[in-house]
Amino acid sequence: MSITLDKDTDTATLPERIRRFPFPFLGDQYRYSANVExxxxxxPTDAGxxxxxxxxxDEFYHKELAxxxxxLARDPSRMAVLPHMRPAVWDTIATLxxxxxxxYPDIMSFHREGNACRWQNKLQDLDVQFTVGDDDSLPTGPLRFLGTQIQDDIVLLDIRDNTMWLDAxxxxxxxxxxxxxxxxxxFLEIHGPVPRVKEENIISRAEQFLMRLQPGEQFRRTNWTMTVGNRLDTSTETYPEWGPDRGTIATDPDMPDKLHLRVEVQHLIRLPHTGVLLFLIRSYLLPLRDIAKVPTWRQKFGHVLAELPDDMAEYKGIIRYRKAASDWLLAG
Structure with missing residues (x-):
């Protein structure tokens, strides 16, 4: 059943990228929070x-994996596994x-007997056998192999000395x-630069929650920012390629098509055998032009941008164009 958006549009007419998009705002304001569920x-959303x-x-599976x-071919430093984290990588594979x-039983299958495994992925015409714990049984190694199967980024946090450490x-x-x-x-060092979270005790509360997760438990949260252009790689290493666009997009007549809302769905999983914390970060992009096709999204996002405190807008890197984006959205 589709949801009526207005007298001319319903969800059945919207592209899949909009209907599946994890729009993150429930109201007209945004503040940092753990928002874990x-x-x-x-x-359900107003679009799907x-x-x-x-x-x-989704439809971007092959493109994003390519x-x-x-x-990775240009910059192998995007992957790292400290030696003590090898068992956690295999725990991740055996979980995911x-x-x-x-x-996805129609396109994927997994069979395991002891440590001997067989994985089939029809989307890639792939049929591979490997042994859990044997890095050489997968030609690229276990973590690189997993990165060829899922669109999510993968972060593994070891727990020791009463805190969490990004070790793979x-x-x-x-x-x-x-x-x-x-x-x-x-964990605290990584999130140190985020404004307000220290004063409001958000990160320490999040850390305590994560460390209390029991093996096998799975939670998730969303996070958002904005990106100029349809590109997922906006790492600091590639800043010269995308950073200058932040200064010109506000006056670009193509802003509604070039400026994207970027939403991350972050899964938080306590791995069942090693107890390591697995963060899966799945990123989605949707241009303002598409957001505007859902009237409630247009209004909510426009108001969020207009009301967002300057320090948060500065940290997210959107302060130079957020007024232009908000004005366009709210103009209707």
Whole structure:
């Protein structure tokens, strides 16, 4: 059943990229919060729905995986595994591949007997056998292999000394941060630059919540920013390629098509065997032009941008164009 948007439009006429988009705003204001909820719960929106499963495979699957391969070929530092995290990488594979096979039984399958596994992915005409714990049983190694199967970025946090440490991951689609710079840092060190979160005790509360997760538990949250151009790789390493566009987009007549709302759906999973915390970061882009096709989204996002405090707008890198974006959205 479709939802009526106005007298001329309903959700059935909207492209899939809009109907599946995880629009993050419930009201006309935004402030930092943990906004954590249980995973695997369908979330209806004014355009459709999102979030029914753990791993989302959409129309951009092949393109995004090809982008990831190109990024890793240029910059291998986007992947790192400290030696003590090898078991956690295999724990991640043993957790995610069965979940994907259960969620997409027509195109994926996973069979395991002891440590011997067989993974089939019809989207890639792939049929591979490997042994859990044997890095050489996968030609590219386990973490790189997993990065060829899911669109999500992967971050693994070890828990020791009463805190969490970013000790492994594969991150090709960072939003204005550097995975390579953060490897080896603690959870609090990584989030230190975020305005307001220290004063409002958000990060320490989030850390305590995450460390209390039990093995196998799965939660999620959303985060958002804006991106000029349809590109997921806005890491600090590539800033010269996209940073200057922030200063010109406000006066660009093509702003509604070039300026995107970027939403991350972050899954938070306590791995069942190693107890390591797995962060999956799935990023979505939608241009203002598409957002405006859903009247409630147009209004909410316009008001959020207009009301957002300057320090938060500065941190998100949107302060130079957020008024132009808000004005366009609210002009209706």
């Amino acid at each position: 249980p995973a695997n719960k369908n979330v 729905a999102w979030g029914a499963g753990l791993i989302d495979i 982008d990831r391969e190109a990024i 591949l069965p979940a994907m096979a259960a969620e 991951g594969l991150v090709t689609f960072a939003a204005d941060w550097s995975f390579n710079f953060d490897v080896g840092m603690s």
